[in-house]
Structure formats: structure tokens, C-alpha cells
Amino acid sequence: MSISTREFVCIGCPLGCNITVEHDEGQIKSITGNTCPRGAEYVTGELTDPRRIVTSLVKVEGGELPVVSVKTRTAIPKDKIFDCTRALRDIVVSAPVHMGDVVAADICSTGIDVIATKTVERG
Amino acid sequence: MKKDLIIIGGGPAGLAAAIAAKEAGVDDLLVIERDAVLGGILNQCIHNGFGLHTFKEELTGPEYAGRYIEKAKELSIPCECGTMVVDLALSDDRKLVTVMNKQKGLYTIEAKAVILAMGCRERSRGALNIPGYRPAGIYSAGTAQRYVNIEGRMPGKEVVILGSGDIGLIMARRMTLEGAKVKVVAELMPYSGGLKRNIVQCLDDFGIPLKLSHTVVDIKGKERVESVTLAQVDEKLKPIPGTEEEIACDTLLLSCGLIPENELSTALGVAMNPVTNGPLVNESLETNIEGVFACGNVLHVHDLVDYVSEESALAGRKAAQFLTEGLARPDRTISIRAVNGVRYTVPAMLDLSRMEEKQLVRFRVGNVYQDAAVVVSAGGQELINRKKKVFAPGEMEQVILTKKQLSLIPELEELVIEIREAKQGEGR
Ligand SMILES: Cc1cc2nc3c(=O)[nH]c(=O)nc-3n(C[C@H](O)[C@H](O)[C@H](O)COP(=O)(O)OP(=O)(O)OC[C@H]3O[C@@H](n4cnc5c(N)ncnc54)[C@H](O)[C@@H]3O)c2cc1C
Numbered sequence: 001m002s003i004s005t006r007e008f009v010c011i012g013c014p015l016g017c018n019i020t021v022e023h024d025e026g027q028i029k030s031i032t033g034n035t036c037p038r039g040a041e042y043v044t045g046e047l048t049d050p051r052r053i054v055t056s057l058v059k060v061e062g063g064e065l066p067v068v069s070v071k072t073r074t075a076i077p078k079d080k081i082f083d084c085t086r087a088l089r090d091i092v093v094s095a096p097v098h099m100g101d102v103v104a105a106d107i108c109s110t111g112i113d114v115i116a117t118k119t120v121e122r123g
Numbered sequence: 124m125k126k127d128l129i130i131i132g133g134g135p136a137g138l139a140a141a142i143a144a145k146e147a148g149v150d151d152l153l154v155i156e157r158d159a160v161l162g163g164i165l166n167q168c169i170h171n172g173f174g175l176h177t178f179k180e181e182l183t184g185p186e187y188a189g190r191y192i193e194k195a196k197e198l199s200i201p202c203e204c205g206t207m208v209v210d211l212a213l214s215d216d217r218k219l220v221t222v223m224n225k226q227k228g229l230y231t232i233e234a235k236a237v238i239l240a241m242g243c244r245e246r247s248r249g250a251l252n253i254p255g256y257r258p259a260g261i262y263s264a265g266t267a268q269r270y271v272n273i274e275g276r277m278p279g280k281e282v283v284i285l286g287s288g289d290i291g292l293i294m295a296r297r298m299t300l301e302g303a304k305v306k307v308v309a310e311l312m313p314y315s316g317g318l319k320r321n322i323v324q325c326l327d328d329f330g331i332p333l334k335l336s337h338t339v340v341d342i343k344g345k346e347r348v349e350s351v352t353l354a355q356v357d358e359k360l361k362p363i364p365g366t367e368e369e370i371a372c373d374t375l376l377l378s379c380g381l382i383p384e385n386e387l388s389t390a391l392g393v394a395m396n397p398v399t400n401g402p403l404v405n406e407s408l409e410t411n412i413e414g415v416f417a418c419g420n421v422l423h424v425h426d427l428v429d430y431v432s433e434e435s436a437l438a439g440r441k442a443a444q445f446l447t448e449g450l451a452r453p454d455r456t457i458s459i460r461a462v463n464g465v466r467y468t469v470p471a472m473l474d475l476s477r478m479e480e481k482q483l484v485r486f487r488v489g490n491v492y493q494d495a496a497v498v499v500s501a502g503g504q505e506l507i508n509r510k511k512k513v514f515a516p517g518e519m520e521q522v523i524l525t526k527k528q529l530s531l532i533p534e535l536e537e538l539v540i541e542i543r544e545a546k547q548g549e550g551r
């Protein structure tokens with residue numbers, strides 16, 4: 001057994017509690033410092049499977065704008081964020097692109113699609 | 124040209140106001156937008172976190188704007204893009220709106236009512252009080268956001284950001300994701316002006332340090348920025364000698380806060396609130412000039428677009444009422460006095476005969492208060508006493524007053540709104 005501790009700042013509300021978690025290789029032993037149950041939920045997610053929605057840009061060919069804004073449809077694992085943005089840098093789509101169009105399917109094998117968040121017409 | 128209603132600005136505020144006015148029966152209306160497209164500042168805010176309240180979804184800025192642009196199209200609301208309002212004047216009770224359009228040149232539209240929805244702009248570089256050169260590579264955070272997110276250009280590779288407002292924090296993440304190295308975010312105050320959520324997700328997630336009580340004291344480089352020097356400041360915000368640290372970088376972003384864009388309002392003679400730098404409005408979001416309404420960031424700076432849409436719909440409804448049945452002239456005006464930690468309220472006054480059944484009053488506090496209560500009273504009688512775990516300057520607050528409750532108080536002239544605290548916090 002090797003108990004380690006990690007500190008988090010809860011983003012559930014402006015109080016921003018400093019929460020300490022004691023865990024044994026991801027197995028949570030104790031959660032202290034949270035003022036309400038949402039804080040415990042938040043740190044559990046952060047410790048076991050931290051995820052973020054990633055927003056970025058993809059190049060557009062022949063469009064009214066040179067780039068289109070995109071997002072992952074749902075949150076992807078935090079450690080895939082940079083792989084995801086790197087992969088998006090190499091993608092070029094042709095105009096028109098419509099809001100909601102899939103720009104890259106199953107990005108970095110996360111099972112999650114990257115979709116356009118803006119419409120870029122032919123320019 | 125004549126119009127019943129002109130809406131200046133096609134951002135979320137202008138769009139929501141136009142939609143509400145049209146739905147309330149105003150057909151002869153026009154939205155004027157100086158950009159080539161509608162949507163305002165949201166077009167460059169490609170991050171998620173918009174519409175949590177309205178749509179129960181985390182949309183990106185363009186997606187949120189898209190929903191309102193679609194709605195405006197469905198309702199066939201006419202919008203003139205690429206057209207800038209350059210002057211506002213009064214002629215009797217008519218509003219003269221002078222606009223500039225590349226194709227049509229300069230012309231004036233006569234309107235019965237006007238809704239001001241021009242949004243806000245960033246505080247200028249003047250905030251940066253440093254002698255010496257102004258080499259290339261210094262941008263306001265909003266300008267950088269536009270370069271990166273709309274034009275697809277990166278302003279630089281090694282970045283220092285001064286100011287920890289939300290735009291600065293969001294740009295720290297944006298530039299990091301695009302491959303730049305953000306070395307540090309420096310903040311003059313001992314607390315950040317941004318939402319905690321953004322500090323965690325934009326800085327902590329990427330290991331970007333936030334230096335509180337720090338400022339830029341020197342910039343090196345003639346053609347292009349080569350380094351900036353940071354120093355710690357004391358309680359009087361003066362740099363402490365000996366704490367200087369030089370940081371090599373090619374780009375300095377300034378995120379020094381937003382200020383409502385009210386040159387046009389002032390030209391028209393609209394009375395301003397010195398705290399918000401926005402117009403003083405009553406329960407109908409009407410300014411001191413009859414038939415001139417204001418909403419969105421031009422009225423007071425919002426951090427949540429959902430509130431902008433809600434507030435602007437009220438301005439639209441009230442403008443419609445003014446045009447169709449006529450708004451009664453204020454008869455029993457009650458002023459709202461903000462004291463003890465409450466910096467201002469919108470509206471700043473209300474009229475019993477004109478208010479809707481429920482009146483939302485939004486406000487901001489001047490400090491962090493824990494386990495405190497917001498109290499609204501009339502002549503010592505408490506009308507509202509609502510406890511909250513935290514009040515913070517970064518988050519807009521609200522209370523709801525009802526017509527019923529206010530009508531029961533005889534000769535009501537003033538309401539007082541204040542924060543009553545158990546103990547005061549240290550900052551965030
Ligand atoms: C960087 C940044 C990040 C944000 N992040 C979030 C977030 O994560 N979540 C959230 O909910 N909210 C966020 N907000 C807040 C939200 O985007 C704003 O409160 C909202 O966009 C304000 O809407 P508005 O219509 O008042 O102003 P704007 O969007 O600025 O629109 C004003 C419009 O008026 C036009 N205009 C101005 N003057 C004239 C003139 N003279 N003639 C013609 N047209 C004119 C402008 O071109 C512009 O299109 C953010 C804001 C910024 C700046």
C-alpha cells in the first residue's frame with residue numbers, strides 16, 4: 001500500500017474549495033476540504049478519468065475564411081488533448097463547411113468525432 | 124428612410140432584442156451591424172461554455188450565436204451588415220441614426236425607437252504605463268483572439284500575458300494548444316479577475332504559472348519584442364525594487380478589462396452610470412431619453428451570454444410596448460441605492476406602473492464575501508434577505524422584486540440593496 005495525496009481546486013462554484021484526495025493508485029481513500037458533495041464528484045472524475053471538451057481550428061480551402069472553428073462532440077481524456085490539436089493541424093477541409101459537420105471522425109482513437117462549430121461558405 | 128425601431132449592433136444582445144420586439148408585433152425594424160457578419164464577439168470565442176443556462180448545453184460562441192441568427196432569419200428580421208452607425212441625434216421625439224455603408228455611402232434613418240446594443244471593447248494599451256519603445260509583438264488579448272480564431276494566424280511563439288481577466292486566460296490555453304509556449308500570466312492585483320473555472324482549465328491544466336501582484340516594468344527589443352521584465356508590486360501596486368525578473372519572449376498580450384462602447388450614447392445625451400460606464404436605465408431598460416433602450420455589454424459588462432440574451436429580450440419587449448401601446452411616462456419612480464459592497468444595480472430605478480409582475484435586478488459586488496446575505500429593504504423594512512455561501516466580483520448576481528410586494532408599501536421612494544456579511548474574505 002502506498003497512499004498518495006493530490007490537491008484540487010473545485011470549479012463547481014465560485015467558492016473554489018481546495019480539496020485534498022488521498023488515494024492508493026487511483027483507489028480513493030479519503031476526500032477532504034470540499035464543502036458540498038459536488039466537490040467530491042468533481043475530484044473523483046478528475047482523479048479517475050479527467051476529460052475536457054477540446055476546441056480548436058481546422059484549415060479551410062476555398063472558403064470565405066481561412067479556418068473553421070471545431071470542437072470534440074463530447075469530452076475526451078485530458079491526456080489526449082495535445083494529440084488531438086496536433087492531428088487537427090494537419091487536416092484541411094474544403095468549403096463549404098457547415099456547423100455540425102464531422103471534420104475528423106474518431107479523433108486519436110477516442111471514439112469521439114470532431115465537428116465544425118461554425119459555417120464557412122465558399123469564398 | 125424611416126423605421127419604427129433601429130437596433131444598433133448585431134451581437135447576441137441586438138439579436139435577442141430584435142427577436143423579442145418582432146415577436147411582440149414590431150414589423151418595421153432594422154438591425155445595423157458594422158461587421159460583415161452577425162454574432163458579435165461570439166464569432167471569435169470558439170471555446171465552449173456558452174448557453175449552459177439557456178440551452179442546458181455547453182455550446183461554443185459561434186454555435187450560441189448561430190441559434191439566434193437562425194431565429195432572426197426565420198422571423199425575417201432585416202439586418203444590414205457592413206454598416207456602421209456613426210452618429211445619433213434627436214429631432215423632437217425622432218431619433219436620427221446616421222450610418223455609413225461602403226456601397227450606399229452616408230445616410231440618415233429616422234427612427235421612433237432605438238435599442239443600443241453596441242457591446243464593449245478592450246481597455247486600451249494606455250493601461251500599460253511603461254516608458255520606452257513599442258516594438259511589434261504587443262497585442263491586446265482580444266485582438267490576438269481575433270487573429271488566431273478567425274484569421275488563423277499566430278501572433279507569436281513565446282508569450283507573456285499581462286492581466287488575468289477571462290480573455291487573457293482563454294488566450295493562454297488557445298495559444299498553448301496551437302503550439303506556442305505561454306511562459307507566465309502576470310496579474311497586478313492580489314487576486315485574478317477571471318472565473319476560477321478558467322484558471323483551472325486554462326492555466327493549471329497546462330502548467331502555466333499565474334503570478335499575482337506582478338506587473339511588467341520593462342520591454343526590450345526595437346523591431347520586435349525580445350523580452351519583458353516582471354516585478355512584484357507592493358500593496359500600493361508599486362513595483363518592488365530587486366524583484367525584477369527578465370523573461371525572453373516575442374509576444375506580450377494585454378488583458379486589461381472591458382469597457383462599454385458608449386460614444387454614440389453620449390453623443391445623444393444619454394445619462395451614464397460612472398460605475399458601469401454604461402447608461403443609467405429604468406425597469407424597462409430605457410435610458411433618460413424616451414424611446415432609447417440599452418442592453419448587453421453596452422449597458423454593463425456581462426460574463427455570461429445567457430444573461431445578455433435574457434436582458435436584451437426585455438429591452439425588445441419594452442421597445443415594442445413603447446411603439447404599439449405607448450409606455451406610460453414614469454409616474455412613481457423608485458430609486459435603487461446600492462451600498463455596502465453592492466457596486467451598482469441594473470436597473471438603477473423602477474416605476475411601479477410600468478414594471479412587469481417580476482423585475483430582475485442584476486448587480487455586482489466589490490469584494491469576495493463568504494456566508495453573507497444580500498438584503499433589499501425599504502425604509503428599514505426588509506423585503507429580501509437571501510443568504511449565499513459566496514459572493515464574488517467576477518460573478519453577476521441578481522434578486523427578483525415583485526410588483527405585488529412593492530405596491531404594498533405606501534409612498535415608496537427608495538430601495539436599498541446591500542451585502543450583510545458574517546466575515547469578509549481575503550480575495551479569490
Ligand atoms: C473573450 C470573451 C470570452 C467570453 N467567454 C464567455 C463564456 O465562456 N461564456 C459566456 O456565457 N459568455 C462569455 N463571454 C461574454 C459574452 O460573449 C458577451 O457578454 C456577449 O457577447 C455580449 O453581447 P453583446 O451583443 O452585448 O456585445 P457584442 O457581442 O460585442 O456585440 C456588439 C455588436 O455591435 C456592433 N457594433 C458596435 N458599434 C457599432 C456601431 N457603431 N454600428 C454598428 N454596429 C456596431 C459590433 O460590431 C458587435 O457585433 C465572453 C466574452 C469575451 C469578450
Ligand code: SF4
Pocket residue numbers: 010011012013014015016017034035036037038039040
Ligand atoms: S466543493 Fe461544493 S462548495 Fe466547494 S467549490 Fe465545489 S461546488 Fe463549490
